[in-house]
Amino acid sequence: MYRYDxxxxxxxxxxxxxxxxQVTRRLSGELSEDEFKPLRLxxxxxxxxxxxxxxxxxxxxxxxxxxxxxxxxxxRLYDKGYAHFTTRQNVQYNWPxxxxxxxxxxxxxxxxxxxxxxSGNCIRNVTSDQFAGAAADEIAxxxxxxxLIRQWSMLHPEFSYLPRKFKVAVVASANDRAAVRLHDVGLxxxxxxEHGRGFEVIVGGGMGRSPFVGPTIRRHLPEGQLLRYLDxxxxxxxxxxxxxxxxxxxxxxxxxxxxxxxxxxAVEAEFERLGDANRxxxxxxxxxxxxxxxxxxxxxxxAVAAEPAHVLRAYDQDTGFRLWMDHNVMSHRQPxxxxxxxxxxxxxxxxxxxTAEQMEAVADLADRFDAAGExxxxxxxxxxxxxxxxxxxxxxxxALARHGLATANAGLVTDIIACPGxxxxxxxxxxxxxxAQKIAARFDDLQRLADIGEVKIKISGCINACGHHHAGHxxxxxxxxxxxxxxxxLLGGSGAExxxxxxxxxxxxxxxxxxxxxxxxxxTYLSLREGGERFLDTYRRLGADPFKEALYAPA
Amino acid sequence: xxxxKPQGPWIVTANDLLTGRVVFLTAxxxxxxxxxxxxxxxxxxxxxxxxxxxxxxxxxNLVVEPAxxxxxxxxxxxxxxxxxREAIRATGPTVRRDLGYQSAN
Numbered sequence: 001m002y003r004y005d006x007x008x009x010x011x012x013x014x015x016x017x018x019x020x021x022q023v024t025r026r027l028s029g030e031l032s033e034d035e036f037k038p039l040r041l042x043x044x045x046x047x048x049x050x051x052x053x054x055x056x057x058x059x060x061x062x063x064x065x066x067x068x069x070x071x072x073x074x075x076r077l078y079d080k081g082y083a084h085f086t087t088r089q090n091v092q093y094n095w096p097x098x099x100x101x102x103x104x105x106x107x108x109x110x111x112x113x114x115x116x117x118x119s120g121n122c123i124r125n126v127t128s129d130q131f132a133g134a135a136a137d138e139i140a141x142x143x144x145x146x147x148l149i150r151q152w153s154m155l156h157p158e159f160s161y162l163p164r165k166f167k168v169a170v171v172a173s174a175n176d177r178a179a180v181r182l183h184d185v186g187l188x189x190x191x192x193x194e195h196g197r198g199f200e201v202i203v204g205g206g207m208g209r210s211p212f213v214g215p216t217i218r219r220h221l222p223e224g225q226l227l228r229y230l231d232x233x234x235x236x237x238x239x240x241x242x243x244x245x246x247x248x249x250x251x252x253x254x255x256x257x258x259x260x261x262x263x264x265x266a267v268e269a270e271f272e273r274l275g276d277a278n279r280x281x282x283x284x285x286x287x288x289x290x291x292x293x294x295x296x297x298x299x300x301x302x303a304v305a306a307e308p309a310h311v312l313r314a315y316d317q318d319t320g321f322r323l324w325m326d327h328n329v330m331s332h333r334q335p336x337x338x339x340x341x342x343x344x345x346x347x348x349x350x351x352x353x354x355t356a357e358q359m360e361a362v363a364d365l366a367d368r369f370d371a372a373g374e375x376x377x378x379x380x381x382x383x384x385x386x387x388x389x390x391x392x393x394x395x396x397x398x399a400l401a402r403h404g405l406a407t408a409n410a411g412l413v414t415d416i417i418a419c420p421g422x423x424x425x426x427x428x429x430x431x432x433x434x435x436a437q438k439i440a441a442r443f444d445d446l447q448r449l450a451d452i453g454e455v456k457i458k459i460s461g462c463i464n465a466c467g468h469h470h471a472g473h474x475x476x477x478x479x480x481x482x483x484x485x486x487x488x489x490l491l492g493g494s495g496a497e498x499x500x501x502x503x504x505x506x507x508x509x510x511x512x513x514x515x516x517x518x519x520x521x522x523x524t525y526l527s528l529r530e531g532g533e534r535f536l537d538t539y540r541r542l543g544a545d546p547f548k549e550a551l552y553a554p555a
Numbered sequence: 556x557x558x559x560k561p562q563g564p565w566i567v568t569a570n571d572l573l574t575g576r577v578v579f580l581t582a583x584x585x586x587x588x589x590x591x592x593x594x595x596x597x598x599x600x601x602x603x604x605x606x607x608x609x610x611x612x613x614x615x616n617l618v619v620e621p622a623x624x625x626x627x628x629x630x631x632x633x634x635x636x637x638x639x640r641e642a643i644r645a646t647g648p649t650v651r652r653d654l655g656y657q658s659a660n
Contacts, residue, residue, distance in 0.1 A: 027573065029616040047619065049644050051575035080654050095654075097574045350650055422640060423648035431643075433650045483638055 001062050001374060002147050002295045004112040011155070012109045015116060019043050020102035027099065042122075044115030045101055049426045054093045054101060055118040056108060060128035060146040060170070061089030061377040065363040068375050070111040072359035078104050083359065085344060085352045087417055087468060088167070089127050089377040090118060094424055116154070121162045123153035123234075127169045129177045130378040133296060134339045134386040136331045139191045142172035144292040145226065148285065152227050159234050163241035164249040166234070167206075178379060179495035181205045181214045182471055184251045185233060187226075195220045203233060203263065204255030205499075207465035212252045213499045217264035225271075227285040232271035236263065299371035299387055304336035308391040321397050323408035323446050329393060337371070338390050342383040342400060343407040343415065347440040350433050351418045352381035361403040369396050380417055380456075382410065412449040413457060413522065414440040417468050421461030421478060422485070428461035430478025430485035431511075435459050438515045443522075452522060455535045458493070471495035473536045474521060475502040476514060487514040491521065491547060492539050505544055506552050517551055524550040560602075561625035566593035566634050567605045568641070569618035577644055578618060580609050586618060590645040591633040595626060 004012070019039070026036040040046075044055040056071070063071075071091055075083045078100045079093045086092055096104060108114055117124055126146040133141040149168055153159065159166070169178040172189035180186025186202035199221045205214025221229050237251045240258070255263045274281070315322050328341040342362060345351050354362070362383055366375050371387035378384060388396060400406035409415045416439060419425065421432030436459060443449055458472030462479075469475030475490035486508045493502030509517050522535075524547050529538045539547070567580040568590075578586035579593035587593070596602035602623055609621035625637035636642045647654055 027616070032616075033572075033613065033619045047570055047575060049640075050577055050647060051570070095575075099573055422643055423650050428640075431649065433648075437650065485639065 001064060001143075001372070002059070002292065008112070009109075012112075012114045012116070015043070015114070016102060016105045016109055019105065023098060023102055038120070040098075040101075041119040042116070043101070043105065044118035045096075045098075046119060047426070048094070049422070049424055049428075051095045052098055052101070053424070054096045054104060054115060055086070056091050056093070056113060056115050057118050057125045058090050058113075058377050059150050060126055060132065060143050061130055061379075062132075062143060063375045063377065064111070065366040065370075065373045065375065067111045067113055068359050068363040068366070070107060070113070072356040072363070074104055074107055075359065076356040082353055082355045084350075084420065085354065085377050085381050085383070087379050087381060087419075087466060088125055089130075089379055090125055091377070092420075094420075121164050121166075122160050123149075123156065123162075123166045123168065126150050126153070127167070127178050127183075127379060129171045129173065130376040130382075130384045131177065131330060131339050131386060132172070132376075133298065134330075134332050134334075134337075135173055135175075135177075136333045137175055138173040138333070139189050140172050140197070141296050142170045142189060143296050144289060145172075145187070145189070145223070146170045147292050147295070148226065148289055149230065151288070152230070159238065162234070162238060163243045164246070164251075166237075166251065168230075174497060176495075176497040176499070179468070179471060179499070181499035182207055182211075182468075182495055183214065185230070186214055189223075190220065196222065198222045199226060201229065201233075203267075204252040204260070206250055206252040207468060207470045208250070209247060209463045209465075210250075210253060210256075211465070211470040211501050212256060213501060214252070215255065215260035217260060217267060223289070224282050224286045228274050228279075228281045229267070229271055231274055231281065232267045235270050235274075236266045240266070298334075301334045301337060301371060301387070302389070304389055304391060306335040306390075308336075311390055311393055314394045318394075319447070320401075320406075320408065321394060323450055324397050324406060325393065326450065327408050327412060328406075328410045332387065334387070336390055338388055338393065340385045340388050340393065340396060340400075341378070341410040342385065342405050343409055344382050344405075345409055345415050345436075345440070346404050346407045347409075347414055347444050348437055349404075351416055351436050354383075358403050358405060361399075362405070365396060365399055380415065382415070408446050409449055411454045411456070413443045413452055413455045414449060415456075416440070417456075417458040417472075419460050419467035421459070421467075425461060425466075427464055428478065429463075429480035430461050430487065432459040432461040432467055432476075432478060435476060435478075435487070435511065435514060438511075439518055442515055442519055452526065453534055455522065455525075456494075457518065468495060469493070470501050471499070472502055473534075473539070474518060476518075477504075479508065481508070485511055487511065489514060489517050489521075489551070491544055492536070494536060498536075503544065505548055520550050521547055560623065561637070563597065563599075563602065564626050564628065564634070565596045565602045565605070565623050566590065566626045566636070567596075567609045567621055567623055568593070568636075568644070569609060569613065569621040572616055572619050579645075580605055580612075580621075584608060586612070590626075590635050591629075593626070593634050595628065595632070595634045596623075
């Protein structure tokens with residue numbers, strides 16, 4: 001993984017010293033809250049429903065074991081013994097005291113982490129495929145490109161005050177595991193004989209109150225021109241993006257209102273202009289990419305048995321292990337290795353939460369079982385050990401189970417994305433987490449979950465859609481109905497390569513009613529599915545009508 | 556545009572600057588963590604007075620983001636927030652009863 005050089009270290013340390021001074025001035029009264037608020041937000045510090053909340057960046061979701069241990073230490077020393085992994089592959093602390101935040105940032109800097117650009121109208125943490133460098137289907141590891149974008153965007157003076165926040169995702173396989181079509185900019189790496197290696201560039205996707213599946217504005221961008229093209233996109237957005245209305249300021253609105261073709265023409269014109277004046281950026285990108293690739297070299301894989309006999313025996317004899325293998329273990333490009341998804345969705349738990357003890361256990365297991373000693377955070381709020389020898393999987397499963405981390409539900413009904421909702425968030429209209437817990441209780445049978453198959457349920461507590469309800473096979477949106485929590489049900493979304501936006505099926509439900517509604521939708525699917533159809537396949541084949549009928553027809 | 560004033564009676568809440576903790580303005584003029592100890596305004600004049608006090612404490616850097624919220628009174632005239640959002644804010648996450656202000660932590 002990437003390691004800081006002297007410039008990175010100096011930049012982050014300088015920023016901490018600056019923020020420490022700002023906090024001191026705030027506490028002394030020299031800075032008012034109006035003056036301090038934008039400064040704290042630039043350092044990832046929000047004031048949420050109950051307390052301050054600190055959001056820490058995890059670039060493209062990659063963590064070392066030492067970094068995970070430090071996150072656990074911060075949770076224990078400065079928070080309430082736990083942390084929350086987010087849909088942006090970041091981590092949040094819900095209870096830090098303002099006076100402690102500079103010390104927390106110093107602790108993070110010790111392990112080459114920070115909270116810069118985790119808030120504000122700037123380019124946020126670049127996200128990517130949680131199986132990067134491990135996936136059997138990838139063209140190349142997308143993380144060097146993500147790191148290049150991270151460095152380019154870090155404190156970029158031209159792009160620090162954009163009309164609104166800006167989110168970039170990069171993948172390098174045909175299977176989209178980072179929801180690239182639902183980002184401000186999505187990049188898909190292609191490599192073909194005719195064009196060579198380059199990116200499909202998608203702009204103007206997003207969720208929130210105005211959801212869009214982003215259109216492709218460039219089919220093939222040579223990889224060496226990536227930064228120049230991103231400069232052109234950001235300049236076009238910075239120039240034309242609206243600043244008069246917060247709700248119309250995201251690039252998706254600009255692309256929608258200009259039209260994708262007109263927007264693409266404006267970007268191409270700026271791209272050419274930058275090319276005439278400033279081809280140095282292409283050379284810089286190529287030179288830096290060559291340097292960055294070395295940080296992401298594959299770990300030293302061993303030549304091991306592709307299918308160890310004792311693992312096959314355990315698979316046949318232990319139902320729990322078999323279910324975990326079937327759903328939480330992913331194929332790896334290296335024979336004899338696999339990637340293991342560590343579910344942070346125990347039934348009855350809080351999606352994305354991990355205790356300090358669990359984080360330390362995961363760090364220890366990464367050291368013991370992962371060839372790179374790495375952990376990944378997924379946008380679905382789980383963790384991954386990317387490079388595990390298949391021979392070690394039974395022992396890993398048992399160790400995870402001892403820490404409540406072996407729930408065999410990855411991609412299944414109870415692997416629910418849920419935003420913090422009204423339990424934590426100052427913006428929310430309704431709670432999300434209790435719904436996830438009630439749905440998990442309703443489907444608390446791992447074999448039944450396996451029989452139902454892939455269903456992605458995503459819950460947001462308000463229209464801002466942090467829980468990605470627009471991209472849920474089954475989406476749930478919390479609303480305020482005259483002071484009471486109520487929930488709308490949406491069906492048919494996808495954040496994958498077949499991206500689509502879920503549609504509201506009809507009148508909303510109460511808290512208990514929405515759980516019954518989800519059960520009704522699942523039962524209807526089971527009664528209608530053909531062959532090996534997933535829920536989404538059945539929905540797309542039949543449309544919403546049979547589900548509406550089951551949900552709303554008089555008994 | 557200023558937020559619409561909720562229906563009375565009212566209490567005043569804010570966050571403690573140093574810790575971020577949710578606090579309520581009491582009749583004694585200090586800030587406490589329990590909504591039940593909050594001073595209750597039954598009319599507009601009293602509500603304005605409490606908010607003026609709170610704004611002064613915000614300027615004095617004791618609290619941040621003071622707000623007037625609707626309250627309901629129990630049988631002993633102790634207030635609690637009227638809206639669900641404020642009730643959750645006053646006590647803590649409903650999914651972690653071991654945390655937040657409802658716990659001893």
